[in-house]
Amino acid sequence: MHSILDKHIAVSRELIASGKAKGIDLMVWPENSADLDPVTMAAPRDKVTQFVDEELKAPLLFGNKTFRGLDYFNEVDLWLPERGLTDWYDKKRPVPFGEYVPNRPFFMSLAPDMIGLIGWDMSAGTRDGIFNIPGKGQVGSLICFEVTIDDLNYDLVNSGAQAIMIQTNSSDFGKSEQGVQMAA
Structure with a gap:
């Protein structure tokens, strides 16, 4: 069985082998890739x-989930050739009842089956989401629903982003109604 990471690498290898990625400045994979x-x-x-x-x-910008201490983050990582991980952005506005449960004990007492679908509460990030792509400029990054939050988009542009990448993937929502709502 191959991981999702392995599948992204395999598809990217096919793209490179086809010649369609020749001269690529930045490869972008989705949220949770x-x-x-x-x-x-x-x-x-080691694989990445x-x-x-x-x-x-070339630089790779990809979605990841990671723990730092007891905090769990939905993040975007920038991996550079010969340097590895150089920067990351943690989602600033996790989705209530999709990526975290506000006042979890209260809602668990009301709807334990529904609340139990959300296993970990994502922490909110504080980093700016601006990535410096060597020799190319600055790219801003937001994750999924953050595209709908104007102030986050404005902050990226006002901080010098020349392009904004929105990485999304609704697989986190599992069997909850959140994915259906996103598609609506």
């Missing part, structure tokens, strides 16, 4: 490093 955390786990880190250093030879 690394199901095995390359920030904290050696084997996924090998792919970026030896095959892509």
